[in-house]
Amino acid sequence: MGTYGGTCESMSTQPQAMSLPRIAYIYGSDAQEAEGFQSLLIGYGCPTSLVGLDQAPAAALESYDLIIVGDDTEDSAAWNDPQVTAAIEGAGRPIVGMGEAGYNFFGVLGLSIGRPNGWHGDNNSIYVVDPNHPLFSTPYTINLPQDRMLRLYMETSHVGINLFPVPQTVLALGAETYRLGYYPLVLEQNRYLLRGFTESPQKMTEAGKMLFINVVVRTANKAWESKN
Numbered sequence: 001m002g003t004y005g006g007t008c009e010s011m012s013t014q015p016q017a018m019s020l021p022r023i024a025y026i027y028g029s030d031a032q033e034a035e036g037f038q039s040l041l042i043g044y045g046c047p048t049s050l051v052g053l054d055q056a057p058a059a060a061l062e063s064y065d066l067i068i069v070g071d072d073t074e075d076s077a078a079w080n081d082p083q084v085t086a087a088i089e090g091a092g093r094p095i096v097g098m099g100e101a102g103y104n105f106f107g108v109l110g111l112s113i114g115r116p117n118g119w120h121g122d123n124n125s126i127y128v129v130d131p132n133h134p135l136f137s138t139p140y141t142i143n144l145p146q147d148r149m150l151r152l153y154m155e156t157s158h159v160g161i162n163l164f165p166v167p168q169t170v171l172a173l174g175a176e177t178y179r180l181g182y183y184p185l186v187l188e189q190n191r192y193l194l195r196g197f198t199e200s201p202q203k204m205t206e207a208g209k210m211l212f213i214n215v216v217v218r219t220a221n222k223a224w225e226s227k228n
Contacts, residue, residue, distance in 0.1 A: 018138070018139065018217055018218070018221040018223055019065075019220075019221065020044075020045045020046050020047075020217065021046055021064075021065035021066045021216065021217065021220030021221070022046070022047045022048075022049075022063075022064050022065050022066075023041055023046055023047065023048040023049070023064060023065065023066045023067075023068060023216065023220070024048075024049055024051050024059065024061050024064040024066070024067050024068070025037055025038060025041070025048050025049065025050050025051065025068045025070060026051050026052075026053055026056060026067060026068065026069050026070055026073060026088065027050055027051070027052065027053065027070040027072055027073060028052075028053050028070065028072045028073035028074070028075070028076040028078070028101075029072055029076065030070075030072035031050075032200075033070065033071075033072055033200045034050050034070055034072070035050070036200045036201045036202060037068070037070070037200070037201060038050055039201075040201045040209060040212070040213075041213070041216065044213045046213070046216060046217070049064070052078075053073045053076050053078040053079070053084060054076075054078040054081075054084070056078075056084050056087045056088055057081075057083045057084060057086075057087040059087070061087060061088060061091035061093065062091040062092060062093065064091075064093060065093065065094075065220045066093060066094050066095075066096065066216060066219060066220035067088055067091060067093050067094070067095045067096070068095075068096045068098065068216070069088065069095060069096070069097045069098060069101055069102050069105050070098050070101060071098040071099030071100055071101045071102070071198045072101070073101040074099070074100045074101040074104060079104075079105075085105070085108055085109075088105070089109060094191045094192075094193070094219045094220055094222060095191065095192050095193070096193045096195055096215065096216060096219055097114075097192065097193070097194050097195070098195055098197070098198070099157075099158070099159060099195075099196060099197055099198035100120075100159055100198060102114075102194050102195065102196070103115050103118055103159045103161075103194060103196060106188075106192055106194060109192070111188050111189075111192055112161070112163065112167050112169065112170055112188055113161050113170065113186050113187075113188045113192065113194045114194075117161055117162050117163075118159045118160055118161045118162060118182070118196070119159070119160055119162065119179075119182065120157065120158070120159050120160075121157070121158055121160065121176070121179075122155070122156065122157050122158065123156075123158045123160065123176050123177060123178070123184060124151060124152060124153040124154065124155055124156050124158075124197075125149050125150060125151045125152060125153075125177050126149075126150050126152060126173075126174030126175060126176070126177065126184060126185055127148055127149055127150075127174065127175040127176065127177050128144055128148040128149075128150055128173075128174060129172050129173055129174065129175055129183075130173075131144050131148055133173065134218075134223070135173055135211075135214055135215070135218060136211070136214070138214065138218070138223075139213065139214060139217050140210040140213060140214055142207050142210050142211055142214070143207070149177055150174075150207055150211070151205050151207065151208070152197065152204060152205060152207065152208035152211060153197060153199055153203050153204055153205065153208055154203045154204075154205065155199065155203060156197045156198055156199035156203060157197075157198045157199070158184045158196045158197045158198065159184065159194075159196040160176045160179065160182035160183060160184045160196060161182065161183050161184070161186050161194060161196070162181060162182055163181060163182075163183055163186070164180075164181035167188075169188055169189050170186060170187065170188045171186065171187040171188075171224060172185075172186050173185045173186060173187060174186070184196035184197060185215075187219070187224060190222055190224050191219075191222070193215060193219045195212070195215060
């Protein structure tokens with residue numbers, strides 16, 4: 001991670017100005033996994049605070065540039081408190097939803113990329129929908145295989161969203177490698193991004209780590225196509 005450093009000099013040329021975001025990472029019971037994501041994000045220059053899900057209503061989430069909902073919040077009893085959902089959504093910030101928890105949360109919000117519009121599997125790779133999309137080149141350049149099959153994890157479970165056809169409000173970024181019309185990496189309304197993988201950074205490939213940082217930085221800066 002020190003190789004990249006998160007500095008302007010270490011990043012590839014950007015088509016638009018993007019800043020490194022301040023992040024609130026919402027976690028449930030797995031503090032170790034949350035600390036792993038915090039370490040990864042800080043290592044790439046993104047200041048990250050860990051916020052317990054039950055602490056969300058009092059956390060001043062609007063003071064951050066991006067909110068990440070960790071996968072380990074899936075079964076947390078705190079979701080039964082409507083103030084928790086209201087605090088995260090009401091902050092008005094871009095949100096990256098991770099794995100099953102992100103899928104469930106986006107379903108509560110009534111989004112196309114949330115429950116029940118998906119299925120569950122163990123895909124550790126994505127098929128890159130558009131290899132020329134700047135997600136795969138900024139802030140960090142990711143070397144894509146010719147077959148566009150990009151391995152993100154050594155092993156993981158995942159949720160993939162069924163989108164056929166893809167709605168106008170949705171941008172499909174990464175498709176499943178073995179099921180047509182399903183997407184574990186997908187954006188809605190230029191604000192909500194589902195990253196449907198469940199494992200910690202310890203099981204990510206180097207390409208997976210860089211893509212995660214690209215996702216975070218671009219989502220925080222709303223650096224997507226204007227139609228979304």
